[in-house]
Amino acid sequence: MKRLVLLLLFGVTAGANGFTGDKSLLARVTVYWAQGGHGADQYTRQHKSATGTRLRQGHCAVDPKKIPYGSHVVLPDGTTLSAVDTGTAVRNRKAARRSGRTNYERNAVVIDKFFETKRQALAWANSNPPFVSVKVIPPNTLTVAKPNITNSQRIALNPAITTTNAVTPGPGVVAPATKASPPATIGVIIRNPLGRLGR
Secondary structure: HHHHHHHHHHHHHHHHHHHOEEEEEEEEEEEEEOOOOEEEEOHHHOEEOOOOEEEOOOOOOOOOOOOOOOEEEEEEOOOOEEEEEOOOHOOHHHHHHHHHOHHHOOOOOEEEEEEEEHHHHHHHHOOOOOEEEEEOOOOOOOOOOOOOOOOOOOOOOOOEEEEOOOOOOOOOOOOOOOEOOOOOOEEEEEOOOOOOOOO
């Protein structure tokens, strides 16, 4: 009975994660590069990825069985990487198994972040922790844009000044009047940074 309850609970949790469209994972983030040294293989030097996409900054290698190609991997610093490549060391999680101190770390997925040069790659690796929690957004997931409510622009409620074509009147002729809206300070809404309306 306990097994059935645990299995049911696991199924509900997995289903809930599936409905949200994204998930968080513990990842061992490693680096590889196109130019210089042992971190580049024949394909990487030519900027070739497993999906055929030309490798560039912002790409990463993943295990496609765990993170599908085309997914976006969001690092804790807000950097978003596109999953376009793979490799043997990434699939067998070599870096996580060797450097993990706990079972949780040893079972982490490996994400290999691409850089153009060895210097850039090692500088990033030395300034960031090896194990981080990443957010994975699967491909073809709709993203909702956040509204920009920080601008303080005036919104005019009244129409602008309208004029009629006036002809210079001759003697004894009255000129047509110009229609003007009330002063701009009346009926103007100012949107403050918090998004509330005020006058």
